Amino acid sequence: MQCFEQETGVTESKIKAGKTGTRHFLVQRVTALVNVPLVLFLLCTLIANLDKDYAGVQAYLARPLVAILMLVFILSGFWHMKIGMGEIIEDYVYGRATKKLAGLLNLLFPLIVGAACIFAVVKISLGL
Amino acid sequence: MAMSIAHRISGVALYLGTILLAGWLLAVASGPEAYQCAQAVVTSIPGRVVMVGYSWALLHHMLGGLRHFIWDLGFGFELGTVEWMARATIAGSFGLTILVWFIGYAVL
Numbered sequence: 001m002q003c004f005e006q007e008t009g010v011t012e013s014k015i016k017a018g019k020t021g022t023r024h025f026l027v028q029r030v031t032a033l034v035n036v037p038l039v040l041f042l043l044c045t046l047i048a049n050l051d052k053d054y055a056g057v058q059a060y061l062a063r064p065l066v067a068i069l070m071l072v073f074i075l076s077g078f079w080h081m082k083i084g085m086g087e088i089i090e091d092y093v094y095g096r097a098t099k100k101l102a103g104l105l106n107l108l109f110p111l112i113v114g115a116a117c118i119f120a121v122v123k124i125s126l127g128l
Numbered sequence: 129m130a131m132s133i134a135h136r137i138s139g140v141a142l143y144l145g146t147i148l149l150a151g152w153l154l155a156v157a158s159g160p161e162a163y164q165c166a167q168a169v170v171t172s173i174p175g176r177v178v179m180v181g182y183s184w185a186l187l188h189h190m191l192g193g194l195r196h197f198i199w200d201l202g203f204g205f206e207l208g209t210v211e212w213m214a215r216a217t218i219a220g221s222f223g224l225t226i227l228v229w230f231i232g233y234a235v236l
Contacts, residue, residue, distance in 0.1 A: 117149060119157070
C-alpha cells in the first residue's frame with residue numbers, strides 16, 4: 001500500500017507490506033501448542049508447591065525436569081505473548097511514532113521480564 | 129464475538145501478569161527472607177484471588193486458542209458448532225481451573 005507523493009505534494013509515509021506475517025502466524029500456533037502441556041504441568045506443580053517453605057520450593061524448582069520445562073515455557077510463552085501483543089498493537093495503535101514506540105516497548109517488556117525469569121530459574125537450579 | 133474479545137483481554141492480562149511470575153521467581157532466587165515476603169503476598173486473601181484469577185485467565189485463553197486453532201484447520205464454522213465451542217470454552221475454563229487447583233492441592 002503506497003501513498004502517491006506526486007498528487008498530494010506532501011511526502012506521506014509509505015506503509016510497507018509486512019514480510020513476517022506468515023512466520024508470526026506459524027510461530028504463534030507452534031508456541032501455543034507447545035504451551036498447552038507446559039502450562040498444565042507447570043500450573044499443577046506450581047500450585048502444589050505454593051504453600052511450601054523456602055527449602056521445599058527451592059528443591060522443586062531445582063529439579064532438572066521442572067527447571068528445563070520452566071525454561072522452555074519461558075521461551076515459548078514469552079515469544080507467544082510478544083507476537084500476540086504485537087497483533088493488538090497493529091490493530092489498535094495509530095500513528096507512526098506511537099506505533100513504533102509501542103513496538104519497541106513490546107520488544108523490551110518480554111525480553112526483560114523473560115530474562116529475569118530465566119536468570120531466577122538458572123540461579124535456583126544451580127544452587128547459587 | 130464476545131469470546132474473541134475475551135480471548136484478547138485475557139491475553140493482555142496474562143501478558144502484564146508475567147511481572148508477578150518474574151517477581152516470585154526472583155524472590156525464590158534471592159533467598160529465604162525475600163521468599164517469605166513473596167509467600168506472604170501469594171498466600172494472602174487478595175494474593176490467592178489473583179492466583180485463581182490468573183490461572184482462570186490462562187486456561188480460558190488456552191481453550192480459546194484451541195478454538196481458534198480448530199478454525200485455522202478449517203473445521204467448526206457451522207453456527208451450531210461455533211455456539212457449543214464458545215460454551216465449551218467458558219465451561220471448560222471454569223472446570224479446568226477447579227481441576228488444576230484440585231490436582232495441585234489434593235493430589236500432588
